[in-house]
Amino acid sequence: MIEVESVRRRYGGFEAVKGISFEVRSGELFALLGTNGAGKTTTMDLIAGFGRPDGGSVRVLGCDPYTERSSIRPRLGIMLQEGGLPPDLTVTESAAMWAGTLTDPRPVAEALEMVQLRHREQVFVRQLSGGERRRLDLALAVMGRPSVLLLDEPTTGLDPESRRNAWQMVRGLLAGGVTVLLTTHYLDEAQELADRIAIMHDGEIVTSGSTAEVVARHPARISFHLPAGVRLPDLPGLQDQVPEPGVRAEHVALRTRDLQLTLTELLIWARRHDVELAGLDARQASLEEAFLAVADTEKVPS
Known part of the structure; x- marks a missing residue:
């Protein structure tokens, strides 16, 4: 579902990603871990089609996500580290606006119910807590019924109960055949959800495999x-x-x-x-x- 082959990405004289390769199989959750500045978000941006790699190739659903983005966009869900929603819209208005950009969206009420935000549907985005904003971002990411879901630090700022609820929702999506690429700083989250992981450092993948395989090397x-x-x-x-x-x-x-x-x-x-x-x-x-x-x-x- 996702193929990353010898990918490099430069910003001026700084090489943020240094020839990494991995693949994400259909129906699995692949967790991309790493230290701050390791290159995780840059890698996620390239997979989402927000930029073109300076070397190597990226394929999502068999397509180049940068040059063929219109082909994969209806089947791709994306949750960025910062959602950037207009602060003067309500939760329902934000979800309805986003639904208008999608081919086959879930009903707004259903998407909000998935992240336990129905009781906040008439609240302005600016009045939401940081954790509630992340939950709204997650609702929008799954609203289009994606085949591939990209989650960049999805549970940052969530309280423990909301994190568990998010995990349960992701498990449900996986059970339904959705393929998930996740970046997270919460190691328990990766251990709980991931079929396979890769750990990045300084733009490179240092180790990868199932959690058991990675741990067994120590x-x-x-x-x-x-x-x-x-x-x-x-x-x-x-x-x-x-x-x-x-x-x-x-x-x-x-x-x-x-x-x-x-x-x-x-x-x-x-x-x-x-x-x-x-x-x-x-x-x-x-x-x-x-x-x-x-x-x-x-x-x-x-």
Whole structure:
């Protein structure tokens, strides 16, 4: 549904996007993550047809979104970071105005109900909170019954309940066959919704795949308190050196590429030697750790 191939984009002497490639399959949600200034919004603008890449190609529904925008516009929904709606129109007037630009719009009341704004339909846009404006932007993005939906930071400013409602709405759209490209700074949002993700840094895609695949490229962690005077054995699968315990209870933090193997050997050893591992905690790496590794400019395997 979306194909990005070796795309580059310059602004004067600054290269914002440096030859990235990815595809978004029919009916999936693909999340584009990255640090501030990584190139996410520039990439989204090129896919929306707001600009032409300086190198490479972009295809949406088989068409060039810049030169063939009229062909894909009826099937494309777009939610930008800033909606820019006229402040002196009411919510209903804004939605009706937008519906007039669409080929087969949802009824205004239906679109507003999807984002829980029916009770605010006669309120002026200037009187809406920031979160309510984002919800109105989302309503307009889905009003045209899109096949492809581009969401650029859609839940910024939303309270937790509104975020959950937005997630539920997006899940419903996915279940109906809509393809979604999402940018977000909320890692829990990407982990909750995305089939696949890509993490950008400095104009490049550093790592991509399913959330599980991206997280699996980082070591798991085991931590506990070791009694004074007790020394750990050599354990399999460790990435880091085992800390030497001191004369008092020592907090030990291990990193391993094989959590099950390392943890099994640790527990067997502790049972055989009657050692209590106080505060034992074992967990796989998180998406946050994968993201922070990119933010720290660490290059992880793709």
